[in-house]
Amino acid sequence: MVQALDVPGLLDRARRLCTPVLREAVNRLAPPMDRVARYHFGWTDAEGNPTEGDGGKAVRPALAVLSALAAGVPAEHGVPGGVAVELVHNFSLLHDDLMDGDETRRHRATVWTVFGPAQAILVGDALFALGNEVLLDAVAAGLTTQQDAGRAVQRLTLATRKLIDGQAQDLSFEHRDRVTVEECLEMEGNKTGALLAASASVGAVLAGIDDKQADALERYGYHLGLAFQAVDDLLGIWGETEVTGKPNFGDLRQRKKSLPVAAALAAGGPASDRLAELLADPENRGHEDEEQLAVRAALIEEAGGRAWTADEARRQHATALAALDEVAMPAEVRAQFAALAEFVVVRER
């Protein structure tokens, strides 16, 4: 049981199982897209020399592998699902970084800054297509049936569309002074929840689990995503910077419409009203100094936005765990799902 709750071990197993298949998929890309993709995954530097990059935490592949185990098949049967969700996740990172103008990701220069926008678009498109390809390849490999591969593609496709909807909503929020809590939750559910939902069900779907239980696994992943995002939104304001140990106020600097802000604005009362005034004020927009940001953070806290978001993370976490109860699975797999949820939600930065 101690071993079963070893989350780094869970993530490592998923990475070890999925990375070779992921690399093989990337090798299929026409040059120079293969080289660009290897750079993006952290396997090589910009010149193509191998590096020691880890390519991210592998939470999605780990969920996919667990969902295969939940359905009673070996971990290996979840691998096409794990690789597919990782490909779709990285398709969205490549395109989002370009759309958002983000210049670094995982402490490295983003693809569009190194290889240009066209390669970021193209390689993103190619990874999206590869995701479906890998799922459908699992039929010929004898890991699933055509029927179940089709079901998995359908669920992944719907998740991908939600992912795209979420990015569209996120971009549209930039042009607005405020968004409601409901709009914020919908956007975050689309942008983060939908693909975690597909990750937590895909291995089981490939193994032929019924739709009702697959839906329950999706709910686990979806609410886990919302819990993760609530924590992320808290850390985006009050998370400590590595060097100074002070709150980083990063999301406030970027005027991000995150949950604590939306909740504070919805609360009403003097602190809420004052916050709304400050956010609507065109003066200093984008040039707020540290002190002004600290005032806003204090107003959000005073209006209850911080406490509400922390409660929301707990609620979403509890909803995720409750969904697991609707699925028949071995006790140690259930414990691993719970441990992974704990890992995703309890973070320092």
Added chain:
Amino acid sequence: MVQALDVPGLLDRARRLCTPVLREAVNRLAPPMDRVARYHFGWTDAEGNPTEGDGGKAVRPALAVLSALAAGVPAEHGVPGGVAVELVHNFSLLHDDLMDGDETRRHRATVWTVFGPAQAILVGDALFALGNEVLLDAVAAGLTTQQDAGRAVQRLTLATRKLIDGQAQDLSFEHRDRVTVEECLEMEGNKTGALLAASASVGAVLAGIDDKQADALERYGYHLGLAFQAVDDLLGIWGETEVTGKPNFGDLRQRKKSLPVAAALAAGGPASDRLAELLADPENRGHEDEEQLAVRAALIEEAGGRAWTADEARRQHATALAALDEVAMPAEVRAQFAALAEFVVVRER
């Protein structure tokens, strides 16, 4: 039989059948992507007011509908396939226009120039996902089986990956002085042939045709694409401009590595050598005047590049028609496939 060979009628039927389903799919997109997509398809202007646009020739939907008829099912059963290939085609147009910096398409401003690069990326992604969604929706609509929808998604996914490979190759050619005839054919086969191949088989695949006959229908579409592209390459140099009636030299002005150029360079001899010299000369690059372009066109013709490409178009057209012989289908459907091939290959501009 006269009615069967009425190509505008064929295209019109496909457009009439597919457009409502295409519009319904676009309606699913989150704002503002739905509006952007409607503009792209020519249904509205930039402000969202309805327009009389036709949204393209509908060759791909027409092929999809024909392939359903070839498999002995009603035209309606080919509609999800026709809509899916049209969605994937338009995904590639949205992204290619942005990557290539093209500012007009079908005599209208391209999406990225009107709504910005982020919307062109996002809506392209969304149309890509919708393509698979529409195929898989056909199961619930009773138009195909989960098994055959999975086969159709697999073939469309592979075609889409080739499409992306082709665009990657096309972009990489821009940085080179010359490409071989084989490289040029491979790029054009990927960029144009692969999706026409999927279009010509998808309706039949949804109807459960066996893989051998589906492959033959794909070969018809693939070689039809190469024939189309050879003609397009000829028109790109010697096609007459609408106003003056003179050769437009457009592809020479853009230094496009098209088939006539590749064939002329491969031919050897004095004209071929002189052409190679001119193309390698960095002087005046991109600023050639009409007379210099006319000299190049004459050298390509003298080296045999024009005649070779015209022969190649005929060869590819013949190969396409020969592939049809491997598929059992009603005589009038075969005649319609042949008429559509004639229509695609015989063009004035």
